[in-house]
Amino acid sequence: MKVLLADGLQKQSIDELEQLGLEVCSKHFDASELGSELKKYDAVVVRSATKITKEVIDDELGGNLKLIIRAGVGIDNIDVKYAESNNIAVKNTPNASSISVAELTIAHMLSVARFLNISNVTMRQNQWNKKKYVGCELYGKTLGLIGMGRIGKEVAKRAAAFGMRVIYFDSLYNEDIGDYKFEQFDDLLKKADFITLHVPYDKKRGALIGKDEIEKMKDGAYLINCARGKVVDEAALLEALNSGKLSGAGIDVFENEPSTNVELLSNPKVSITPHIGASTKEAQQRIGREVVLTLKDFFNIGDKVVIGV
Ligand SMILES: NC(=O)C1=CN([C@@H]2O[C@H](COP(=O)(O)OP(=O)(O)OC[C@H]3O[C@@H](n4cnc5c(N)ncnc54)[C@H](O)[C@@H]3O)[C@@H](O)[C@H]2O)C=CC1
Numbered sequence: 001m002k003v004l005l006a007d008g009l010q011k012q013s014i015d016e017l018e019q020l021g022l023e024v025c026s027k028h029f030d031a032s033e034l035g036s037e038l039k040k041y042d043a044v045v046v047r048s049a050t051k052i053t054k055e056v057i058d059d060e061l062g063g064n065l066k067l068i069i070r071a072g073v074g075i076d077n078i079d080v081k082y083a084e085s086n087n088i089a090v091k092n093t094p095n096a097s098s099i100s101v102a103e104l105t106i107a108h109m110l111s112v113a114r115f116l117n118i119s120n121v122t123m124r125q126n127q128w129n130k131k132k133y134v135g136c137e138l139y140g141k142t143l144g145l146i147g148m149g150r151i152g153k154e155v156a157k158r159a160a161a162f163g164m165r166v167i168y169f170d171s172l173y174n175e176d177i178g179d180y181k182f183e184q185f186d187d188l189l190k191k192a193d194f195i196t197l198h199v200p201y202d203k204k205r206g207a208l209i210g211k212d213e214i215e216k217m218k219d220g221a222y223l224i225n226c227a228r229g230k231v232v233d234e235a236a237l238l239e240a241l242n243s244g245k246l247s248g249a250g251i252d253v254f255e256n257e258p259s260t261n262v263e264l265l266s267n268p269k270v271s272i273t274p275h276i277g278a279s280t281k282e283a284q285q286r287i288g289r290e291v292v293l294t295l296k297d298f299f300n301i302g303d304k305v306v307i308g309v
């Protein structure tokens with residue numbers, strides 16, 4: 001049984017796969033060669049860098065591939081329908097990184113509220129902008145959370161611990177969840193001081209937050225996107241930051257990655273990270289364990305193991 005790790009995996013999990021007798025190759029391929037390479041493998045494990053498109057699957061057809069594992073949550077980099085229609089199963093590791101992404105979301109909120117991002121730049125340029133960087137507390141502010149799933153719930157808990165009032169919108173629910181008050185989408189946009197996004201990207205819908213939605217937000221609000229880049233229209237966001245409509249934005253994910261949107265990346269009101277929501281030792285360990293378990297279950301090899309989280 002051969003497994004390709006197209007975007008790496010933590011070492012302990014690679015060792016476990018080898019102990020199970022799997023032949024493991026850790027190598028990243030360009031889109032042009034990926035499909036034909038995949039013919040040799042029974043399973044492939046990807047993070048977000050590798051895209052398994054219809055074209056890649058077409059190039060693989062007639063090969064051995066039976067399973068694609070997304071070592072992460074979002075499966076928008078995989079043509080799931082097309083894979084499944086060609087008898088290739090698609091699995092992910094949905095629970096492993098929720099806490100890491102939630103913590104990064106809170107970090108971006110603090111970063112923009114207290115000028116951490118820009119202080120880190122300007123102090124290294126010998127500037128002492130003590131008077132300029134007058135921020136705001138999270139305490140007492142309203143967090144409008146869009147997407148109350150696994151990550152959203154972890155963000156809500158942490159925001160509540162900071163003394164924030166949490167309101168949320170989610171297309172699955174329409175009732176308050178404990179102290180978290182459900183609001184219609186437009187009402188949330190109007191009421192929130194901070195808005196954080198925790199939804200998958202829906203290609204058919206396009207950007208959930210564009211010019212019209214930003215227009216409805218409070219003047220001086222902050223927007224945090226640790227979900228998917230295309231959930232926010234970057235041009236509209238930039239315009240709102242430049243006009244002063246928004247006070248700041250925290251961004252882990254970009255319309256195109258790696259991002260080359262220099263205007264956005266260099267904007268002093270923006271706190272940026274290079275899509276590292278799941279990049280903690282703990283999340284990667286949990287992801288590795290889930291990948292091993294998924295492979296064991298799918299190919300029915302070795303004893304069942306209990307995954308600790
Ligand atoms: N920055 C990073 O490294 C990471 C980003 N993510 C992103 O975070 C997203 C959320 O992850 P989870 O919380 O685990 O997913 P989840 O499936 O547990 O929660 C998503 C929630 O969003 C809701 N939703 C979907 N479309 C919506 C819409 N248009 N409006 C309002 N609500 C909507 C769903 O009903 C669901 O409750 C993932 O889809 C992924 O894109 C996930 C992991 C790491």
Ligand SMILES: O=C(O)CCC(=O)C(=O)O
Binds near residue numbers: 071277278
């Ligand atoms: O580790 C990655 O590739 C990014 C994580 C992510 O965005 C996800 O799990 O959806």
